[in-house]
Amino acid sequence: MKIRAVANNTFKEAIRDRILYLLLFFAAVCIGFSRVLSLLTVGDENKIIKDVGLASISLFGALMAILIGTGLVYKEIDKKTIYTLISKPIHRYQFLLGKFLGLIFTLFIMLLLMSIIFLALLFLHTYTIEWAMLVAIFFIFLELCLITAVAIFFSCFSSPILSSIFSVAFYLIGHLSWGFETLLQKMKPGVGKILVQILYTVLPDLENFNFKTEVVHHLLIPSKVLVYSSFYGIFYTLFVLILSMLVFRKRDFI
Amino acid sequence: MAIALEIKDLHKSFKTGFIPKRKKILEGISLKVEEGEIFGYLGPNGAGKTTTIKCVLGLIFPDKGEIEILGHDYLSLQAKQRIGFLPENPYFYDYLTASEFLRFYAQLFSLDKKEIGKKITDLLSLVGLNQSKDIQLRKFSRGMLQRIGFAQALINDPSLVLLDEPLGGLDPLGRKEIRDIIVRLRDNGKTVFLSSHILQDIEMICDRVAIIVQGEVINQGKLQDLISEKILFTEIILSGIEKKDIEGLGECLAGDGGRILLKVFDEKKVNDVLKLVQEHKGKIHSLIPRTETLEDLFVGMVTQQ
Numbered sequence: 001m002k003i004r005a006v007a008n009n010t011f012k013e014a015i016r017d018r019i020l021y022l023l024l025f026f027a028a029v030c031i032g033f034s035r036v037l038s039l040l041t042v043g044d045e046n047k048i049i050k051d052v053g054l055a056s057i058s059l060f061g062a063l064m065a066i067l068i069g070t071g072l073v074y075k076e077i078d079k080k081t082i083y084t085l086i087s088k089p090i091h092r093y094q095f096l097l098g099k100f101l102g103l104i105f106t107l108f109i110m111l112l113l114m115s116i117i118f119l120a121l122l123f124l125h126t127y128t129i130e131w132a133m134l135v136a137i138f139f140i141f142l143e144l145c146l147i148t149a150v151a152i153f154f155s156c157f158s159s160p161i162l163s164s165i166f167s168v169a170f171y172l173i174g175h176l177s178w179g180f181e182t183l184l185q186k187m188k189p190g191v192g193k194i195l196v197q198i199l200y201t202v203l204p205d206l207e208n209f210n211f212k213t214e215v216v217h218h219l220l221i222p223s224k225v226l227v228y229s230s231f232y233g234i235f236y237t238l239f240v241l242i243l244s245m246l247v248f249r250k251r252d253f254i
Numbered sequence: 255m256a257i258a259l260e261i262k263d264l265h266k267s268f269k270t271g272f273i274p275k276r277k278k279i280l281e282g283i284s285l286k287v288e289e290g291e292i293f294g295y296l297g298p299n300g301a302g303k304t305t306t307i308k309c310v311l312g313l314i315f316p317d318k319g320e321i322e323i324l325g326h327d328y329l330s331l332q333a334k335q336r337i338g339f340l341p342e343n344p345y346f347y348d349y350l351t352a353s354e355f356l357r358f359y360a361q362l363f364s365l366d367k368k369e370i371g372k373k374i375t376d377l378l379s380l381v382g383l384n385q386s387k388d389i390q391l392r393k394f395s396r397g398m399l400q401r402i403g404f405a406q407a408l409i410n411d412p413s414l415v416l417l418d419e420p421l422g423g424l425d426p427l428g429r430k431e432i433r434d435i436i437v438r439l440r441d442n443g444k445t446v447f448l449s450s451h452i453l454q455d456i457e458m459i460c461d462r463v464a465i466i467v468q469g470e471v472i473n474q475g476k477l478q479d480l481i482s483e484k485i486l487f488t489e490i491i492l493s494g495i496e497k498k499d500i501e502g503l504g505e506c507l508a509g510d511g512g513r514i515l516l517k518v519f520d521e522k523k524v525n526d527v528l529k530l531v532q533e534h535k536g537k538i539h540s541l542i543p544r545t546e547t548l549e550d551l552f553v554g555m556v557t558q559q
Contacts, residue, residue, distance in 0.1 A: 005361035009347065016349035083341045084406060087311040088362040089334040252314035254268065 002090050006098025007105065014068050014106040023067070024110060027060035031118050035125070046126055050133065050216045053118040057111065058140045058212070062171055064110055065103070065144045069151025070163035073099055082253055093245045096152065100241060103148050111141055135226075136215040142233035143209040147171060149240040156247045174206030208232050257322070258414045258445040259287040259310065264319035266305055279305045281469040283319070287447055287462075289413075292440050294460035294477075295449040296548075298556055302469040303449040304342060307418050311339055324413055335363065338412035342419040344403035348392035352383055352402055355391060356409060363410045377405040380435065397428045404435065415439060417448040421455050433459055457548040465552060467559045473551075481551055485543045488524050490516045494536030503527050513539060 014020065034052030038045035073096075076082040085095060115137050122130055150170050154163035180200035187193040208229045214221050264283040267276045280302045287293040297303050308314045310321055312329045321328035324336055346355055353374050360370040378384045381401040386394070394402065400423070407415055420436070421429045436446055437459055450456050456463060457477065464474035473480060487504075493513045497506055503526055504518035518524050524541075531538055 001364060002362055005358055008361075009350070009358045012354065013347055013349050079345045080341060080343075081346055083308075083311070083313055084339060084344070084346070084359070084403075085362075086313055087334065087337065087339040088359060088410075089331040090362050091331075250315065252268075253308070254314065 003094050003098045003101065006085075006090070006095055007102035010072060010099050010102025011105050014072060014103060015109070017068065019067060020064060020106070020110065023060055023064050024113060027056055027114050028117050030056035030060070031114065031121060035121060038125075046122070047216055049122055049125060050130075051212065053121065054133070054136055054140075054212045054216070057114045057118060057137065058143070058210075060114065061107065061111055061140055061144045062147055065107055065147040066151050066164055066167040066171070068106065069103055069148045070155045070160045070167060072103065073152050073155040074160045074163065077253060080253075086253065092248050096156075096245055096248055097241070100149060100152055103152075104145055107144050107148065108141065111137065111144070132215050132218070135221070136211045139209040139211050139229060139233075142230065142237075143206055146204070146206075146233055146237045146240065149237045149244070153240050153244040153247070156244050156251065170204065171206065174204040175210075177203040177205050178207045204236065205232075255288040255290070256325075257286055258289045258324055259285075259293075259447060260320075260322045261285050261306070261310070262320040264306065264309060264321065265317045266302075266309060266314065267317055279469055280309070280316070280319075283466065283469070283471055285464050285471055285474055287414075287445060289445050290440065290443055291461040292436060292446045292448065292459055294456035294463035295447060295466065296451060296453065296456055296463060296552065297449075297466035298451060301466045303466060304418055306466070307339075307416055307447075307449060310416065311337075335410065336413045338407035338410065338415040340400075340403045340407040340415075340417045340420055342422065344399050346391050346399065346402065346406075349390055351388050351390055352378065352394075352405075353387040355402065356405060359406050359409050365410070373409065377408055380408070381405045382431070396423055397425065400424060400428070400432070404432065408439075412444065414445045414447065417446065419450055420448055421450060421452055429455065453548045453552055463548070465555055467556055472555055472559065477548070481546045481548060485521060485545055486519075486550075487544055488518045488521070489540070489542045489544060490518060490524070490527060491539040491541075492516065492527075492531055492536055493539065495531055495534045499534065500527060500530060503530075 031053045034049045034056070037052055038048040041048050076085070076099075082095075086092065115134070119129060119133065122133070147167065147170070151163060151167045154166045158166070177200060180196055180203070184193065184196055184200065187196060211221060211229075213219070262284050264280050265278075266280040267278045269275065270277050283302070283306055285295075295303055295306070305314070309316045309319075310323070310328060312334075323333040326333035347358075350358065356374045356377060357370060360373060365373065374387075375384075378387050381404050383398065383401055383405070386398065391399070391402065400420070404420070407417070417436070420432055424432060433455060436448070439446055440461075448456075448460070460477060462474070462476050463480065464471050466472070491513055495514070497514060500506060500514070500516060503523045504516050504520075507515045507517070516527065518527060528538070530536075
């Protein structure tokens with residue numbers, strides 16, 4: 001009940017913020033632009049619309065998650081609204097969980113709007129609703145959950161600008177860390193290989209959530225991979241949330 | 255009398271600077287607030303007033319010391335269920351309207367839905383914001399934020415209300431209104447703990463006070479026990495009499511329009527002055543005996559430290 005109240009409040013606060021609509025507007029422009037790009041391409045026009053559309057959803061979703069995720073928790077501390085909130089009968093973890101759920105719900109609505117624009121554009125072109133796209137979008141949503149948790153974690157102890165930079169770094173590292181896998185295959189056994197192995201294990205691999213290519217090219221995705229990716233997302237998000245709660249539990253609000 | 259808030263030997267320090275250095279803020283604060291009184295917590299800026307309140311509310315964790323609120327551990331939800339808090343310079347969620355904001359806080363106390371609606375209407379009319387209930391808080395003025403802050407502090411009908419500089423930044427009319435609300439709270443059996451450096455306000459409404467300087471309580475007790483009733487001097491404004499005639503009776507300061515302001519330090523001499531004025535057919539405009547004020551006590555103690 002208390003978590004729901006905080007989540008509700010976070011959602012109201014976030015959804016009335018203009019920056020979200022600015023991002024939504026640019027996302028819509030980008031998705032629309034995929035149609036223009038497809039005209040310039042030789043070959044499969046649909047493929048370009050799907051590719052650029054899904055990439056836009058993923059990128060702008062991540063930007064929204066980072067911007068509102070780092071902003072909202074920090075704002076509570078900076079503007080001191082947290083003083084009155086924590087002095088009410090609520091546990092700190094309830095506050096953090098409420099914030100997280102409120103943000104996730106906001107992102108869900110934004111993702112829904114972007115998906116509707118994307119699917120509508122695709123429908124105008126192919127005259128069919130491509131439900132398969134939803135698989136890719138579902139995993140984008142899981143990725144956004146993780147990024148939001150990371151953004152909240154960083155904003156528990158640093159300023160919004162630093163948290164944004166850290167979160168963007170997390171996003172970039174997450175999408176590039178699969179390179180280590182290729183590197184591992186080419187390395188000879190030794191200390192170097194062990195170090196790279198450790199790095200690869202510790203760093204997030206956000207490519208686990210990337211099913212854009214498979215969906216666009218109608219490739220079959222083994223259910224084992226889907227299950228693995230889902231669990232990876234859920235457990236990683238829970239891990240980061242628990243870490244945030246531990247940091248938040250003993251923090252002094254000066 | 256039962257104890258509403260008890261603080262024992264509270265210590266708190268913060269690490270500051272690039273190479274962390276401990277800075278002591280509170281150095282053994284102990285005080286007791288009895289139920290049903292208005293307790294004034296005063297001290298100069300930076301003395302540790304807000305730090306103490308933050309410790310009580312569990313916003314920061316003390317290095318050492320014990321705090322008990324209404325017989326409960328201060329971090330327990332039972333304690334928090336029964337307290338209300340108004341921070342200094344309150345600032346709330348920009349995009350919520352006044353009634354949405356109060357509804358949100360009411361939900362944190364798990365109040366009944368029907369009860370919440372009535373409570374919000376009552377509180378908004380108590381603080382005079384009925385007309386603004388559907389306005390977003392970012393459009394509120396400083397005084398209005400203070401009022402809505404007051405309303406949120408009372409949403410759970412608390413037994414103990416902690417107010418951090420509740421009268422700061424308000425115009426004289428706003429200050430009077432808030433003072434009236436505080437007194438009404440006490441009359442309804444609530445305990446009020448308020449920190450301030452505006453001494454006149456504290457003097458007007460507080461039953462007991464504690465004075466804190468550099469993280470230590472240097473004096474606490476009933477206001478009338480702390481301030482002596484002894485008359486320090488009498489201020490008389492008179493006219494129709496020559497300055498030289500009364501010079502020996504007290505400190506003589508000439509005022510405007512032939513009026514003389516006379517400071518008489520010896521109580522017995524006041525009668526002599528009155529007689530003299532009668533003899534000269536002069537006029538007394540005012541006669542004010544000045545007792546020690548909280549300000550005198552406060553300034554004396556702070557400078558002593």
